[in-house]
Amino acid sequence: MKLDSTVSAIVTGGASGLGAATARALAAKGVKVALFDFNEETGTKTAEEIGGLFCKVDVTSEESVDEGFAKARAAHGQERIIVNCAGTGNAIKTASRDKATGETKAFPTDQFDRIIQINLVGTFRCCAKSAKGMLDLEPLEDGARGVIINTGSVAAEDGQIGQAAYAASKGGIVSLTLPLARDLMNDGIRVNTILPGIFDTPLMARASEQVRASLSAGVPFPKRFGRPEEYAAMALAMIENDYWNGEDVRLDGGIRMGPR
Numbered sequence: 001m002k003l004d005s006t007v008s009a010i011v012t013g014g015a016s017g018l019g020a021a022t023a024r025a026l027a028a029k030g031v032k033v034a035l036f037d038f039n040e041e042t043g044t045k046t047a048e049e050i051g052g053l054f055c056k057v058d059v060t061s062e063e064s065v066d067e068g069f070a071k072a073r074a075a076h077g078q079e080r081i082i083v084n085c086a087g088t089g090n091a092i093k094t095a096s097r098d099k100a101t102g103e104t105k106a107f108p109t110d111q112f113d114r115i116i117q118i119n120l121v122g123t124f125r126c127c128a129k130s131a132k133g134m135l136d137l138e139p140l141e142d143g144a145r146g147v148i149i150n151t152g153s154v155a156a157e158d159g160q161i162g163q164a165a166y167a168a169s170k171g172g173i174v175s176l177t178l179p180l181a182r183d184l185m186n187d188g189i190r191v192n193t194i195l196p197g198i199f200d201t202p203l204m205a206r207a208s209e210q211v212r213a214s215l216s217a218g219v220p221f222p223k224r225f226g227r228p229e230e231y232a233a234m235a236l237a238m239i240e241n242d243y244w245n246g247e248d249v250r251l252d253g254g255i256r257m258g259p260r
């Protein structure tokens, strides 16, 4: 798909990190960009920087997502692109014993469900509602109507200790790619998923220098964190290359995560 001012896009989680970098890269091509995020402060700031539209959206809420699509489409028309980056994680073991008290506990199911709701169900909700809108778009060359990019994680394949919920949510996103691409193939909508390794976003900025150094050292090459612009470049390549469909692709400097 050719990227220019005739095209509009939605980026979920667009206030920060990988989503913000993608929103910035799309805007630099002239694309009209709407950001869906529940962080109003960073969302408004990012939208202002790129001349985009901020929509306060919680991807776990049906109503909030509907309102976001209505606001974005009223301003920019029906989107041809959605990039789903909204997501979060937690670090809890399936069962554990407190070293000090000896007390045992199980992973609280509500905290497992929270991550699934944000990462997996939230992503699917935005895919389905965006695709519904794309069905009414005029087809472009080859019958193309739209493109969906989702964000998995290398944790979908190499989930670490404490990542049961996060890895399951990201594994679900990875498994969605092919059936979504097949569901939408007759309507000219492509679907691809990026599995990032360790990227330098506000999420990782909170880690200590020591942790950051040890994580960087574990990347085969280049020995550093990924840059959000590198994620954005891959998302744009997937959007611009009309033959790229139904794929889950790691972007990770060759890293394979160990148990911890």
Ligand SMILES: NC(=O)c1ccc[n+]([C@@H]2O[C@H](COP(=O)([O-])OP(=O)(O)OC[C@H]3O[C@@H](n4cnc5c(N)ncnc54)[C@H](O)[C@@H]3O)[C@@H](O)[C@H]2O)c1
Residues within 6 Å of the ligand: 012, 013, 014, 015, 016, 017, 018, 019, 036, 037, 038, 039, 042, 057, 058, 059, 060, 085, 086, 087, 088, 089, 118, 122, 151, 152, 153, 154, 195, 196, 197, 198, 199, 200, 201, 202, 203, 204
């Ligand atoms: N940074 C990494 O190393 C890395 C690695 C693998 C995968 N990922 C994935 O990439 C995506 C982006 O991560 P990031 O590092 O840019 O993180 P980030 O925290 O910088 O950005 C995530 C954004 O999602 C938003 N968000 C969270 N829950 C939301 C909800 N319910 N509704 C709407 N918005 C919500 C947050 O407000 C935030 O702006 C996430 O899905 C994350 O799991 C990141």
